[in-house]
Amino acid sequence: MMDKNHGGHQTDHKAKEPAGHEHRGHGGHGKEGKDIIKADKVKAVWTLAGGQKAQAKQDTIIHLEVRNDGKPLDNFDISHEKKLHMMIVSKDLSYFNHIHPAFKGNGLFEIKTQFPAGGDYKLIADFIPTGGSAMSKMEWVHVEGDTATAQPVQPEKELTKAVDGKLVTLQFDSLAANKELMLTYTFKQEKTKTPITNLQPYLGAVGHVVILTESTEEYLHVHPMEETASGPDAQFMTTFPKSGLYKIWGQFKHNDQVFTVPFVINVL
Known part of the structure; x- marks a missing residue:
């Protein structure tokens, strides 16, 4: 069975919309700044079919x-x-899996998926109710079956990684809590080290970044500063x-293939 529903951390729309903003917590402001749909009034009810x-x-x-x-939220x-x-x-x-359930109407979304091993998984729903701000709702689900060996969450000393024939480097202009900072991804061909300049749009942007604390309680979904960038x-x-x-x-997306680049960092 699902555990108690948790609200996530969202919405701070940065600078220019829709580029360069992130989802991180609180809810519902209409055009005039009045609370129309409040995040604490929005609940997500998770069930497994049958x-x-x-x-x-x-x-x-x-x-x-x-x-x-x-009441079911329909818009x-x-x-x-x-x-x-x-x-x-x-x-x-x-x-990590980023998927998109189908909307069935009357507030209901549905998706078929598979979990790779037994154990506990956090489900995070990320959405914008019409008339409200972006918000997230979280839930734990337990999966039966053979469990995988738990992997320690350890900060990486080298923030360059080879993924699907590409070398991806992550850099920060600073790295401290409660301080606005820039994350910069740089892409090169793994073999030739030549810059990649033909990244393709993925879900309408050059890329998407999802961030979780080790506890999974703090969640950020960050969108690029320049959505039309291509590397x-x-x-x-x-x-x-x-x-x-x-x-x-x-x-990110390159040569018609979506690829995911994970890094673990320690924020001071």
Whole structure:
């Protein structure tokens, strides 16, 4: 069964919309600045189809009903080509999946997916109710089956990684809590070290960055400063809310293939 629903941390729309903003916590401001839909009134009810238990490596149908003040919420803004983004992350942060449930109407979203192993996973729904601000809702689900060996969350000394034939480097202009800072990704061909300048749009932007604390309780979804950038750099602005370990997943598209680049950092 699902555990108690948790609200995430969202919405601070930075500088220019829609570029260079992030989702991180509080809800609902209309055009005149009045609270129309408040995040604390919006609840996400998660169930598994047929009351089943989730089994590793088997199809699982997840239902998510979004309610506002107890009533189904039926109107959502399109955010980066989708009404709702769902992240699935294992408790040890070793597994990450960014998927998009289908909207069935009357506040209900549905998706079929598979979990790679038994254990606990956090589900995160990321959406914008029409008339409100971006918000996220989180939930734990337990998956039956053989568990994978837990991977320690350790900060990486070298923030350059080879992924699908590309060398990806992550740099910060500074790295401290409660300070607005720039994340810069740089892309090169792994073999030739030549800059990559033909990144393709992924969900309407050069890339997306999802950030979680080691505890999975703090969640950020950051969008690029220049959505039409194509490399060799992609820049994102964010603020880490507190000190500690964070895992960062950058998602990009090249040669018609989406690739994910994970890094673990320690914020002072």
